[in-house]
Amino acid sequence: MQVSFTVLGEPKGKARPRFVKGHAMTPKDTANYETLVHMEYLSQCGDKKFSDDAMLDMRIKAYYSIPKSASKKKKAAMAMGMIRPTKKPDMDNVVKVIADSLNQVAYKDDTQIVDCQCRKFYSESPRVEVRIKEII
Structure with a gap:
């Protein structure tokens, strides 16, 4: 089986938990x-x-x-994938927020993910594309 889906909008990463009176709280964002x-x-x-x-x-x-501040030449290179993002969120935090979100929804637990790849690109339409397939 294989599934694919897209989350529109700027990619986000998993933020560190905040501690309030000794309890860990996931940030609202x-x-x-x-x-x-x-x-x-x-x-x-x-x-x-x-x-x-x-x-x-x-x-x-x-x-x-x-970025709107980039030159036309730089914007074209970004759109073609010649310049790729080296900015936050870090790719490991992007993976973590996606994998954790799908626990008990797409799979029992994200420990089932034994192979993973995360790639960062620029685009005029920010989004996150996810594909999950079973390894047979």
Whole structure:
């Protein structure tokens, strides 16, 4: 089985938990983005869920906005993929927020992901494209 879906908007990363009176709290921005990923998965992939013992391969393409301040030449190079983002959020935090959002939705737990790739690009339409497939 394989599923693919897209989350429109600027890529976000998993923020560090905040501690309030000794309790860890997920920042509101992160919780909202996790909910968005969760809802986009359900709307685009329906109730498809991988089996609890499936080994999974996750591929993520994160498309960041092209800065308005960039020159025309630089914007063209960014759009063609010749210049790629070296800015936050870090790709490991992008993977973490996507993988955590899909726990109990696309799969039982993100520990089932045994192979993962995250690539960063610039685009006029910022988004995150996710593909998950079972390794057989």
